[in-house]
Amino acid sequence: MSNFTGIRGRVWFKALTGQEKSMPGDLSSVLATDVSIGDENARFLCVVPDPDSRFPCARHGEVGLEQAYTLAARIREVIAADRSGKKRPIIAIVDVKSQAYGRREEIAGIHLAAAEAADAYATARFAGHPLITLIVGQAISGGFLTHGYQANRLLAFADDDVLIHAMHKEPAARITRRTVAQLEELAKSVTPLSYNIRDYAKLGLLYRLLPVSNLEAPSPEEISLVRNAIVEAIADTRKGPTDLRNRFESADAQIARKATRLIRARLAEQWNQ
């Protein structure tokens, strides 16, 4: 399935915006446009593969140096334009296999590029831009931290090919000195290890899991369902705080993230003692 990373990003970008292009002067691997959703305009952003990228380790849908800076620039542009007006929603469509793993990337400081994109997203959220992330394929590790994980609301498709994780299965098994079979067995009882999107949903981080199954050729009904879910998420975001507290205050988080909540309560209690 990883061979197809990026296809769904493009498909869903086109399905929701009617376009599949970059903004003038940008890389072909960062799709960006402003189109209406609900009764307002929103900025849509998506990272897709560019087999001709001048960075060899960023040709298959990875988020590399140039993708990260392009995202940061396109988000900061929105923040600046809407400074004194209504804050436009920003919609991140995510299908990224990872960050780019390359020597050039490290030499040139890809950690800062990734930080710039995450910073721009978070800054937009704190400024009041509803930030909605739609996960249509893979959302892995530094790629997801750079593109999408700062959102107010996370939406994902309930499909076995949708994958949110800190690391792909094989390297994760190797590094923790397990076989893939052992890792899969453990993941049945240790929810955060699971590679199944339905288990991820139990962690309380998602706003909604959407019943979409035609990931690469969505039906008009599915597109309409996703569009409505985004509109709802935008409205819900505008009613709440601009930080990420919903991720540990949600009903599922009250079960799955007990330790997070316990630490927060204990530190608050001891802070002024």
Next chain:
Amino acid sequence: MSSAISSREYLQRRSFIELDARTRAKSLFDSRTDRELAGPFDRIESPWLPLQGVTPQADDGCIVMRGTIGGRQAVVIAFDGAFQGGGIGEVSGAKLTSALDLACRDSQEGKPTSAVLLLETGGVRLQEANLGLAAVAEIISSIIALRQYAPVISVIAGPIGCFGGMSLAAGVSSYIVMTPEGRLGLNGPEVIEEESGVEEFDASDRSLIWSIYGGQQRYNQGLVDVLVDDDANQMIETVRDLIAQGIPEVHRSQQVDLYRSRITALDTSTQWDPAVVLWSAASLARPTGRDQRPTDDKKEHHQ
């Protein structure tokens, strides 16, 4: 570092790196003002490690201390690199986020509280995978919230360095302090070799590793603010000065055009030698005049 030091001075140095995480944190505070929160006797440990047959640590490898530094309110969050490589788990991640959020609340209420992050971490703890990654996203968000009101200082002192998602946390900080022994990058050498092959990165090539990730290189590139020797007194002084200096006019990770233009200018047709990608001194923007390194003879370094 900038001038030769006598052997007596060298012998009188107290290493910062050789201190354990708790002692490092404590050493930064004004005498007797430090107080540890949610410490080992609170026993809030990882609920996920025992399920996998891994012994947990009573503080989950993360130490939170409050007190004053140079007379100003501060919270220090130190990661213990000896436990799970300093990896971010649910509890250690929530400790950091929560401390940042409390500092932010106090700062908003007119009591500015700086945060100092002592980072010794390979990033997400893979045994807590998705909750570690989620914690890192929350950490990044909380740093960005706090730094509007009070400086957030990331210190990368020891050889474990700062990698993975936590390199983004360092990236969004107000200031980064490194020693020449520290390392900073998104992907470590082993991960790159594994994902992209040994031709891309030979993880056994130590000189290549240091020439890319090492504190000296990152300082020369303008990617960190202060380079200090592995000397506890210099570290204490540096942190105190940065807190006194307050919030920078502009944070590094807000300067998209500057850093993006550097990448655009690079020729990628051949593999790179790290020494080539230093950028010229003229292109290093130092808008706040803060990128000066302390010297032994001149104490008023970040005016």
Next chain:
Amino acid sequence: MEQFEFNYPAKRKIPKRAHVGVVGSGDLEVLLEPIDSPTASVRIRTSVDGFKTTWKAVLDRFFGRYDGAVHIEINDAGATPGAVSLRLQQAVEASES
């Protein structure tokens, strides 16, 4: 990971709690706390299975000389018996100082 507990008689009240060590490879963490009853209890969690007898021998020897009324928790990442004894001694010193 294995977990077991041992109990020993105790006489003396000790002044304060102490925490030493780290759960890093070949090392361990010791949490030592004063308790009111005339006993000492030890709970061990270790990442290396199959060494219960060795643990008992190390602790028998330690409590042969130590009479503090304490609860001790040990989180172990494969420390040698020598390292265990050293950490216990450090914890005792920190609790008496």
